[in-house]
Amino acid sequence: MNHKQTFGRLGEQRATEHLLECGWQILERNWRCKEGEADIIALDPEAQALVVVEVKTRAGTGYGSPLETITYAKARRLRSLAAIYARQSRTSYPRLRVDAIGILWPKGGGSELIHARGIEER
Known part of the structure; x- marks a missing residue:
């Protein structure tokens, strides 16, 4: 695993901890299907x-x-992944949503986390 991948995994771990602190249940990490991958x-x-x-x-x-790196097309693709996951898990959810978590983690400093809710939902 290269430095960029390791750094990304650290960010995903920090995001997971944040969501657990918010009382969320983590169902999957790095879930993949033929249409793409969802971080969490x-x-x-x-x-x-x-x-x-x-x-x-x-x-x-x-x-x-x-968060500026997430395009409209990316958000739509992630929304599609949410629908695919819901179908495959055969579970009914009242709402499907896409959130984004941006983490700034400068060298030698603590992290700053921004959680943007509902960048794409139905």
């Missing part, structure tokens, strides 16, 4: 929603904030 699939009990969470981790903002 979780249940938000308060919203009664199945949520696909995209995690972006950056060491700085030289190329913009972590």
Whole structure:
């Protein structure tokens, strides 16, 4: 695993810890199907929603904030993955949603986490 992948995994772990602290249930990490991959699939009990969470981790903002890298097309694709997961798991969820978690983790410093809820939902 290269440095970029290791850094990304650390970000996903930090995001998972954040979601657990919020009382969410983590269903899958790095879930894959032929249509793509979801970083985290979780249940938000308060919203009664199945949520696909995209995690972006950056060491700085030289190329913009972590969340700026998520395009409209990417959000739509993630929404599609939520629907595929719901069908495959044969479970009914009142809502499907896509959230994004951006983590800034500069070298030698603590992390800053931003959780954007509902970047794509139905």
